[in-house]
Amino acid sequence: MSWYAALAVVLVTVVAMEFVAWGSHKYIMHGWGWGWHQSHHEPRHGRFEKNDLFAVVFAVLAIVLIGYGRLHAPVLAAIGAGMTLYGLLYFCVHDGLVHQRWPWRFVPRSGYLKRLYQAHRLHHAVPTRENCVGFSFLYAPPVHQLKDELRRLDSVRR
Secondary structure, three states: OOHHHHHHHHHHHHHHHHHHHHHHHHHHHHHHOHHHHHHHHOOOOOOOOOOHHHHHHHHHHHHHHHHHHHHOOHHHHHHHHHHHHHHHHHHHHHHHHHOOOOOOOOOOOOHHHHHHHHHHHHHOOOOOOOOOOOOOOOOOOOHHHHHHHHHHHHHHHO
């Protein structure tokens, strides 16, 4: 596999992972995986939360793909590398920027990062697994759309 093709697979995988993450977040983490994810919607005590186990699962999958792919199928190694790059972006944006799990604090004042920050905060506006909005991690829908959806879901709940 040429390095151009490998790079293309890595980049396509990064984009595809946003869709995988959205679906995993909405249907697994807020579904049958709520037992792990619930810790992410509660105040954190200590450095880690049970929800971090999802990152471990994805990391193990990426490591297996890279290891197997280097020996037998380079395209799988490129997919694993794309998953790893997505995981790094997720760690920086979600854990670092949005949830301030780093020793320094930065709250964006404008632009895309502010919209991303606000979108994820709106996701956490509902303390339960139902009626949440904004399940993506690196894509942020317009904040007014998320607020409208929260209002609609709140009126349905009543």
